[in-house]
Amino acid sequence: MPRPRSLTPGRISAAALTVIDRDGLAGLSMRTVAKELGLSTMALYRYVHDREELERLVVELVLGAVDIEPPSSDASWRERVEVMVRRLRDTVGAHPSVVPLTLTHRHRSPGVLRWSETVLAILTEAGFEGEQRVIALRCLLGYVIGAIQLEHLGPLSGEGTVAVAALPQDEFPYMAETARHARNVSADQEFLGGLAVLLRGLRA
Template sequence: MPRPRSLTPHQLATAALTVIDRDGLPGLSMRAVATELGIATMSLYRYVPDRQALERQVVDLVLGTVHTAPPPGEPWQRQLAQLLDRVRAAVAAHPGVVPLTVSHRHTSAAVQLWSEAVLRVLTAAGFTPRRRALALRALLAYLTGALQNEHLAPLSGEATTALADLPPEAYPLLSRTASEAARVPAAEEFHAGLDLLLTGLSAAPR
């Protein structure tokens, strides 16, 4: 196969994302990406040392589209909600990358920029350094968990049906709650859970 003179990180990440969108995350390999680019597998190692580096570029590509300037003039809770909602929207177009947003949350430049934006909002709201650290971790944990629930293990469909069909004499609350949960749209679930978290952050000492 002909080898191009050079490939940009954007081209590499785009090719890897194409593979993930088409074949799922298990289909991502150096060989698959090289084939997508029309180069030999060994040629790909001229640009990235391993699959981990390639994964990180994919996360940066997807989340690099997230606007990190919070809406001006809004309460800090609304600003944080917007920042989380933008990540959810970006990932929705490429659900296969959800596990990568978790495994590369500490090394992705895009995640670092987003986290810096969150910390700016928390700082302006009067959070102390320790409370900022706790709040950021709580928000990240909620965001990554919600994304996994929505795209990898949705609490709807067969899973919710199985819970709703549990014997009510043994699981009266779980079966009833699962029946109700089946009627909750994903967006409502995400925003309602986030509201609960933000309410808790509002009530806690800063």
């Protein structure tokens, strides 16, 4: 039986992303996606082999939306890299539960490969070579992935900061004081401040 034309990879990936956004990554399965599409689980297997293929479709749906156009060459290399990193954060941060999948499937995703190619071109123009360039790219990817998870799973505005601020000062004087300051730091301040420190360190 031919496949219905209406059930495209785009529809399947959109349904899978809906499941992840609603139920978390643990909720993703062939059954839940089939239900989201109004199909039987066996019917979905005619289009997708397994959960791993579903994951790849979701990763490309999200990362394929990242703007990979090189920023203006009139800006400094740090400013250009910041633009690229902010684009990745804004796009992936809209679907934080997908972050672990971006690590697992990054080498198969045209979206993240194109993003990385643009960043590597900027770093190369700035004089980064060989192992230094490898480390620079990994640091940037590690920073944005970790920052997204911190922002959504352990935000400074959350209960964790309040709990740390209330710790006994005789045991945790620095933690308690730092947490009190942390309550005034916005998510953008945290992200961009950390990125600025990282970019200065890369050149050093």
